[in-house]
Structures are given as C-alpha cells and as structure tokens.
Amino acid sequence: MRRRSDATTVVLDAPGWRSTGLADEWVHLWVPGPGGRSGGDGPRRLYSVVDVDPLTLELAHHSPGPAGRWAGRAAAGHRVLVSQPAGRHRPPRDARWEVVVADHTGLPAARRIVAGSPPGRRLLLVLETDDADVPAPEPAGATVVRVFRPDLAEPSALAATVDGLELPDGPGYLWLGAEVPAARAVRRRLRAAGWPPHRYAVSGYWQRRDPGHADRYRAVADRVAALYAEVETGVRDPEAVADDLDDLLDRHRL
Ligand SMILES: Cc1cc2nc3c(=O)[nH]c(=O)nc-3n(C[C@H](O)[C@H](O)[C@H](O)COP(=O)(O)OP(=O)(O)OC[C@H]3O[C@@H](n4cnc5c(N)ncnc54)[C@H](O)[C@@H]3O)c2cc1C
Known part of the structure; x- marks a missing residue:
C-alpha cells in the first residue's frame, strides 16, 4: 500500500488472477462499503x-463515491473482490507513433502503456492532472x-489539446482514458477525420x-x-452504433 496525496496504490494477493497482456487492462473491483x-x-x-505480479491498482482520491472514499482509508488486511481483466490497447504492429491521452483516471494505464511501448515507436503524451506534483511518465x-x-468542475482541456498536436507522418495509434465528454469529443474528431477503428x-x-x-x-x-x-447481433458497424449512442447520451446530458 502506498499513499500519495492524489491516489493510493493497492497491492493485492490475488491467486488465480491472469493477465490479458494488454497494457490498459482493467478489473472490476468490489470495494468495502463505508467503514x-x-x-x-x-x-x-x-x-x-498497473502491475501484474503482484496485482496492483492505483485508485485516485478525487471521487466522492465509495471507491474514491475507500482509497483514502484502504489498509493492509482489507479484503476486496476482483474480476478477471479485459483491455482495449491493441496498437497495430505498423504503428510508428502513438498518442496517449489521460486524465487522473487514465494515468495508471498510461504509465503501463508507456513502459511497454516498443523501442522506435514515437510517443506523444497528453496528460491532464491537478498539478505538476503528480508523477507522470516522461520517456x-x-x-x-x-x-x-x-478544479474538476471546470471542463477538461484534453480534446482541444489533442486537436493542437502535430502528428508525425506514417501509420500511428491513439489511446485515451479520461472523462466522458473529453472521450466523446476526441472520438468524434477521429471519426470525422476518417481514422479507421483499429487505429484508436x-x-x-x-x-x-x-x-x-x-x-x-x-x-x-x-434505446441504449x-x-x-x-452490436451484439452484428447487424451494424459498432463504431456507427457508438456514434448514435454518444449522440443520444449527449442529448440527454448523460
Ligand atoms: C476501464 C476503466 C479503467 C479505470 N481505471 C482507473 C484507475 O486506474 N484509477 C482510477 O482512479 N480510476 C479509474 N477509473 C475510473 C473509476 O472507475 C471511476 O472514477 C469510478 O466511478 C470511481 O468510483 P467511485 O465509487 O469512487 O465513484 P462513483 O460512485 O462511481 O461516482 C460518484 C460521483 O463521483 C464523481 N466521480 C466519479 N469518479 C470520479 C473521478 N475519478 N474524479 C472525480 N469525480 C469522480 C461523479 O460525479 C459521480 O457522480 C477507470 C474507469 C474505467 C472505465
């Protein structure tokens, strides 16, 4: 267990847990309730x-919800339940560069993505945090x-910052883990710019x-x-369905 002011790192004894090998893999975590x-x-x-052996997670303190609150008081001897993992980070082998975009919730995965990036692949990192003291990768x-x-009540500047990036030539990849409005905005821009789905x-x-x-x-x-x-029945392109889903949820402020 390591506690910083912004997050707590929790090391779990989780026999039977198996990594997918994907750098952004995540687990479902059932946290203890209040007290x-x-x-x-x-x-x-x-x-x-953030680490496979032993299974290590990093929980931000920013949320007032049950997991954020537990992060602030987690202690050796607490028992939690975790699922088997899943992940999405699959940069094509030909990617010569990768853009990694994260806020305080995506940063743990971003660190692992950066650590596992193959030599020769150029990295462009866009990282949004509370302040400069939060440790961020600088390869x-x-x-x-x-x-x-x-102030998290202020809108994220991630999408605008990604817009301003000058991307290298050749095939690349973009990974993002951050607040929902930033994710929707960046995904819309990639779609509008014609990025194929296997590139992000x-x-x-x-x-x-x-x-x-x-x-x-x-x-x-x-409707959701x-x-x-x-998507499950394969009748439509999943990305086109995701476009409709984002529009529907945006219209209802969800
Ligand atoms: C694939 C994936 C991987 C993730 N990995 C990480 C990770 O490694 N580390 C990490 O810290 N988080 C991570 N998250 C985010 C984390 O799951 C959410 O922040 C979660 O909602 C926190 O649960 P909670 O019980 O604290 O709050 P909830 O009960 O879910 O939410 C309560 C309220 O708190 C606010 N809130 C929720 N989360 C945040 C937040 N992060 N910051 C500010 N306000 C918030 C919302 O307004 C919400 O109404 C990940 C999410 C996904 C989808």
Whole structure:
C-alpha cells in the first residue's frame, strides 16, 4: 500500500488472477462499503492494472463515491473482490507513433502503456492532472504535453489539446482514458477525420453525475439497450452504433 496525496496504490494477493497482456487492462473491483474491511457484495468499479505480479491498482482520491472514499482509508488486511481483466490497447504492429491521452483516471494505464511501448515507436503524451506534483511518465524522446486542471468542475482541456498536436507522418495509434465528454469529443474528431477503428481505443473512464442523472438515464435505457443489441447481433458497424449512442447520451446530458 502506498499513499500519495492524489491516489493510493493497492497491492493485492490475488491467486488465480491472469493477465490479458494488454497494457490498459482493467478489473472490476468490489470495494468495502463505508467503514467496512471486506468488499464482495458492495459497489463494483473499474480500475486499471498497473502491475501484474503482484496485482496492483492505483485508485485516485478525487471521487466522492465509495471507491474514491475507500482509497483514502484502504489498509493492509482489507479484503476486496476482483474480476478477471479485459483491455482495449491493441496498437497495430505498423504503428510508428502513438498518442496517449489521460486524465487522473487514465494515468495508471498510461504509465503501463508507456513502459511497454516498443523501442522506435514515437510517443506523444497528453496528460491532464491537478498539478505538476503528480508523477507522470516522461520517456526520453517523447513529446509530453501536461495540462493542469486544479478544479474538476471546470471542463477538461484534453480534446482541444489533442486537436493542437502535430502528428508525425506514417501509420500511428491513439489511446485515451479520461472523462466522458473529453472521450466523446476526441472520438468524434477521429471519426470525422476518417481514422479507421483499429487505429484508436478511446474510453470514457468517469463521469460527473448530477442528481437528475439516474432519472434521465432510465428514460433512455431501452434505446441504449437496443443499440447495444445491434452490436451484439452484428447487424451494424459498432463504431456507427457508438456514434448514435454518444449522440443520444449527449442529448440527454448523460
Ligand atoms: C476501464 C476503466 C479503467 C479505470 N481505471 C482507473 C484507475 O486506474 N484509477 C482510477 O482512479 N480510476 C479509474 N477509473 C475510473 C473509476 O472507475 C471511476 O472514477 C469510478 O466511478 C470511481 O468510483 P467511485 O465509487 O469512487 O465513484 P462513483 O460512485 O462511481 O461516482 C460518484 C460521483 O463521483 C464523481 N466521480 C466519479 N469518479 C470520479 C473521478 N475519478 N474524479 C472525480 N469525480 C469522480 C461523479 O460525479 C459521480 O457522480 C477507470 C474507469 C474505467 C472505465
């Protein structure tokens, strides 16, 4: 267990856990409820695997939710439940460069992506954190753009910063793990610019939820389920379905 002011690193004894080998792999984590020492039937959240052996996760303190609160008080001897992992980071072998975009939630995965990047692949990192004290990877030869967002109530500047990047020539790849509006904005721009889907993995890692969020979601839940069904049954291109899903959720402030 290591605690910084912004995040807690939790090392788990998890026999039977098997890595996918994907650099952004994550697990579902069932955290102990308020005051508890054991997770299992409590809330389940997603966390990136920062180290495989032993299984290590890094939980940001920024969230007022159950996982963020547990991160602040996690202690040796607490018991949690974790799922087997999944991941999306699959840069094509021919990628000569990679853009890695992360806020405080994507940073743990971004560190592992950078650490595992093959020699010769040029890295461009866009990292948004509270302040300059948050440790961020700065590999030799990489372009590192640090964006500071001391107040999470202010909008993320990640999408605008990615827009301003000068991308190298040749085939590349873009990975993003950050707040939902930034993820949607970047994905839309990649789609508009004609990026093929195997050249990016863009994921919303967290979302600000106001008190009306759950009611608004219930109102569109059937339409969301119908869109997911179109992907599962293979009747439509998953990226086109994702376009419709993003538009629907944006329209309902979700
Ligand atoms: C694939 C994936 C990998 C992830 N990896 C990591 C990781 O390695 N480390 C990490 O810290 N997070 C990571 N996250 C994000 C994490 O799962 C969410 O932040 C999660 O919602 C936190 O749960 P909670 O119980 O603390 O808050 P919740 O109960 O989910 O949310 C309560 C309220 O807190 C606010 N909130 C939630 N998360 C945040 C946040 N991060 N910052 C500010 N406000 C927030 C929202 O407004 C929400 O209404 C990842 C998410 C995904 C999808």
